[in-house]
Amino acid sequence: MKEEFWAQIKADHPDYWSDKIRVMPDGYSNTIAHLFREVEQISAGRQLITIDLHHYVGGGIAASMRPRTDVDEITDEQKAMLFVLMKSWSANGDRICQMCGRPSAGILKHMDELAQEILCSEHMAERRSSDV
Numbered sequence: 001m002k003e004e005f006w007a008q009i010k011a012d013h014p015d016y017w018s019d020k021i022r023v024m025p026d027g028y029s030n031t032i033a034h035l036f037r038e039v040e041q042i043s044a045g046r047q048l049i050t051i052d053l054h055h056y057v058g059g060g061i062a063a064s065m066r067p068r069t070d071v072d073e074i075t076d077e078q079k080a081m082l083f084v085l086m087k088s089w090s091a092n093g094d095r096i097c098q099m100c101g102r103p104s105a106g107i108l109k110h111m112d113e114l115a116q117e118i119l120c121s122e123h124m125a126e127r128r129s130s131d132v
């Protein structure tokens with residue numbers, strides 16, 4: 001990820017920052033920042049959870065959470081909201097272009113590697129034309 005992107009996330013959301021974000025694709029910067037903002041809203045200024053982000057080799061991103069403080073301190077309503085948020089955010093993790101964050105058009109498979117990329121139509125076309 002470009003330094004300007006990850007540095008902004010780190011500055012805005014220090015509680016949820018992890019060094020893994022630094023090596024994630026640029027296209028995930030907005031969705032990660034959005035997730036952290038939503039969690040902060042639900043948490044009402046407290047650090048209730050730790051967020052683990054996973055970027056898959058096959059493309060896509062997902063998040064899981066662990067309670068950070070005593071579980072009793074998280075209300076049932078907050079638990080439910082956080083659960084729904086993590087689930088829906090992760091479900092959309094394979095529908096985002098890794099390059100720009102717009103809706104993806106498909107998966108680009110690399111013949112010589114295990115890795116795949118999830119890209120929008122524009123970046124798919126760009127990659128294909130440069131893949132000689």
Ligand SMILES: [Zn+2]
Binds near residue numbers: 100102119123
């Ligand atoms: Zn794109």
